Amino acid sequence: MKKIHLTIDNKAIEVAEGTTILEAAQKVGIHIPALCHMKMDDIHIENRPGGCRICSVEVKGKRNLSPACATKCLDGMEIKTNTIRVIHARRNILELIISDHPYECLTCAKSGQCELQTMAQDLGIxxxxxxxxxxxxxEDFSKAIIRDMDKCILCRRCITMCSDFQTVHALSAVERGFEAVVSPAFHMDLNESSCTFCGQCVAVCPTGALSEADYSKDVIQALANPEYTVIAQTAPAVRAALGESFGYPVGTSVTGQMVTALKNLGFDYVFDTDFAADMTIMEESAELLERLTRHLEGDKTVKLPILTSCCPAWVRFIEQNFPDMKEIPSTTRSPQQIFGAIAKSYFAEKIGVPREKLIVVSIMPCVAKKYECERDEFKVDGDPDVNFSITTRELARLIKISNIDFKQLEPSEFDQPLGESTGAGLIFGTTGGVIEAATRTAYELQTGKKLKKIDFESLRGMEAIRSATVDFNGLPIKIGIAHGLGHARKLLEEIQEGRCHYHAIEIMSCPGGCIGGGGQPFHHNKTSILLERQKAIYSEDKQMKIRKSHENASVMKVYEEFLGHPLSEKAEHLLHTSYFDRSSQITIDDSEM
Amino acid sequence: MKTIKLSSFAIETVEEACSDFQYREDELINILHRCQHKLGYLPAEVQEIIAQKLQMSVAKVYGVVSFYSFFSMIPQGKHPISICMGTACYVRGAEKLVDEFKRQLRIDVGETTQDGNFSLSCLRCVGACGLAPIVMVGDKVYGRVSAKQVKDIISEYQKSMV
Known part of the structure; x- marks a missing residue:
């Protein structure tokens, strides 16, 4: 590739053709501030509208300032990033942006994490x-995401995530000039739009324009009410990221301290969503093997591949975009909902508390889980199986509100029996994890043999779409993995057109899977943070004594005492669900117009 | 499942426009022009089906419709009134005409009267600058219009309604 030589602030540098000034400057340790620009390496996410002009620099010989994010390096360029002209322009631009932004920093959900606020501080405004x-x-309040467009700076990162990465296309820039705003079509609410509530717009919003619906107050109320028995369940990706909110190095697992913190907060029982993940695997593997057996026997009606169904944003996506394929996903509920159903039936019976006196709170890396627990099919007589779903960020706030010094906490163990979990449940938190957990169990159940090696490295990684063939004792099982709904769409279209043949596919909406969820501590566009969280999950899995779902003794006990066996009538009733056609259809109506 | 209700005429119009422009996303503006010309306006349902036919997002279609002031989501009146605000018309008092029409019809630019008779819009240069300022009602052109004539023009169409 052609090499280009230039100087930035008098530092000589050689870069490859196509490198932008912003990227080149980073290589010589010059940090040009940028606001609308977002680039996440390895996962191919880029937003480069060149719109905010904060990154303007002076290029010798050019009359106007150039945006560093959108200007490619040319041979012989002499670039200055800190002349008085640049500094003046940058301050003016920033002041103009702030002049149309509410001064609500003290009470804003994003305060302390806001890139606009940080920049105003860095530039000494x-x-x-x-x-x-x-x-x-x-303002637009959905059950999962809140839009407060007064705080929008029109960077369009959310549109990039929603349209380019997720291909959900709920958001677009609409109207013009002073009225211009990012919005669903016709200014409708997110609820009525094609939004899947994946929360990736929230994850990348530089300001507080997009945030999670906050249920921490409801949780505090429930905890304070002596009439209620309040149960916590924590998703696997939470423990790999919560520490970031308390100054731990990225990639530190804080499972033990998190459990102690939840107990100190006053939860009566602190359980693990991983327990329910193990049950998910029991049901999903049984489904896979059932469909596989019928397929091998020549049954042409059997639906293959089987698709995972743990991710609520993904479920809503297939319901909206591929209604004719809604019979393909596994009917197994997500771990969050399996946990809720078991807690409010099996466990409620065990401790003799009626379900209306039980409050189940889930701690999730996700904002779509808030939407999921509101779905009607997960309620009994209006009472939701999971009452409140809060994000990793909301839990961090709860801990701070309650004067708990997280770093001083001694680790403790989950309560029993719904706190027992395996490495298989744990790896649900990363892309490739659910299908690896299912493979560990399905392999042993199908072949009757013990796995020699539990780790399936071929299923791991950060590639957008991955595939691997696992040898089930002579039977090759073809597995596909996609994270990001745009990549999922590609896979689904290939299946529709008959261009690819898989037996099982795992799909997660967020980059990296749940570790990159919309409810996690903000990664500020650093892919390295996702990779560290992924490592933390795999290394904790390695340390687990039990790493296969079907070896979870408490799960086995629930089957023995309560459900019978996977796919039993009771299991179907409590642990399975069905999907709905949520597409839009055109119908002729000549009574109007 | 969400259903989008539309008349068969609207569906045919959209289908024809989209097929004439080979269902190309980059022809969106032309397709919108054609549909607005035939249907008088671009209701949400029409935008939904254009989006489906072009396999693009309705949010983006609405982004374009809401960006260009020529596109309207409000049905046009039976007699659409357009006032030219091009340079020649403007310097010869088009703005006063706009104010007078607004006052007499009690609507704003871009709106339609309650009885559905008149709608008011501004446009840029119809190529008859010698007759500035220009007012168009439907296809009929009125040249050298003064504010005093506005009342007469309106009543001409009110009479024809009876």
Whole structure:
């Protein structure tokens, strides 16, 4: 590749053709501030509208300043990033952006994590010299995501995630000039749009324009009410990221301290969603083997591949976009919902508490889980199996509100019996994990043999779409994995067109799987953070005594005492679900117009 | 399942427009023009089906419709009134005409009267600058219009309604 030589702030540098000034500057230790620009290496996410102009630099011989994010390096360029002209322009641009932004930093959900706020501090903005009308919009409250577009700076990162990465296309820039705003079509609420509530818009929003619906107050109320028995369940990806909110190095697993913190918060029982993940695997593997057996016997009606169904954003996506394929996903409920169903039946019976006095709170890396627990099919007489779903970030806030010094906490163990879990349940937190957990169990159940090696490295990684063939004792099982709904769409289209043949496919909506969920501590566009969280999950799995779902003794006990066996009538009733057609259909109506 | 209700005429119009432009996303503006011309306006349902036919997002279609002031989501009146705000018309008092029409019809630019008779819009240059300022009602052109004539023009169409 052609090499290009240039200088940035008098530092000589050689870069490959196509490198932007922003990227080149990073290589010589010059940090040019950028606001709308977002690039996540390895997972092919890029937002480069060149719109905010914060990254403007001076290029010798050019009359105007150039945006560093969108200007490619050319041979012989002399670039200055900190001249008085650049500094003035940058401050003016930032002040203009802030002049149309509410001054609500003290009470904003994003305070302390806001990139606009950080930049104002970094550039030493102490006064806004511009005054004028501020744009105001109606707030949009869904059960999962809150849109407060007064705080939007039109960087369009959310559109990049929603349209390019997820291919959900719920959001677009609409109207023009001062009225321009990012919104669903016709200014409709997110609830009515094609939004899947994956929360990736929230994960990348530089300001507080997009945030999670906050249920921490409801949880505090429930904990304070002596009438309720309050149960916590924690998803695997939470423990791999919660520490970041308390100053731990990225990739530190804080499972033990998290359990102690939840007990200190006053939860009556602290259980593990991983327990339910092991049950998910029991049901899903049984489904896979049942479909596989019928397929091998020549049954042409059997639906293969089987698709995982743990991810609520993914479920909503297939319901909206591929309604004719809604029979393909596993009917097994997600671990969150399996946990809720078992807690409010089996466990409620065991401790003799009626279900209406039980409050189940899930701690999730996800905002879509808030939407999932609101779905009607997961309620009994209006009472949801999971009452509140809060994110990793909300848990961190709860811990801070309650004066708990997280770093001082001694680790403790999950309560029993719904706290027993395996390495298989744990790896649900990363892309490839669910299908690896299912493989560990399905292999042993199908072949009757013990796995020599539990780790399936071929299923791991960060590639967008991966495939591997696992040898089930002479029977080759073809497995596909996709993370990101855009990649899932590609796989689904290939299946529709008959261009690929898989037996089982795992799909997760978020980059990296749940570790990159919309409810996690903000990664500020650093892919390395996702990779560290992934490592933390795999290394904790390695340390687990039991690493296969079907060896979880408490899970086996629930089957023995309560459910019978996987896919039993009772299991079907409590642990399975069905999917709905949520697409839009055109119908002729000549009574109007 | 969400159903989008549309008249067969609207569905045919959209289908024809999309097929004439080979279902190309980059022809969206032309397709919208054609549909608005035939249907008088671009209701949400029409945008939904255009999006489906072009396999693009309805949010993006709405983004374009809401960006260009020529596109309207409000049905046009039976007699659409357009006032030219091009340079020649503007310097010869088009703005006063706009104000007078707004006052007489009690609607804003981009709106339609309650009885559905009149709608008011502004456009840029119809190529008859010698007659500035220009007002168009439907296809009929009125040249050298003064604010005093506005009342007469309106009543001409009110009479024809009876």
């Amino acid at each position: 102490r006064e806004i010299h511009f005054e004028g009308e501020k744009s105001t919009y109606r």
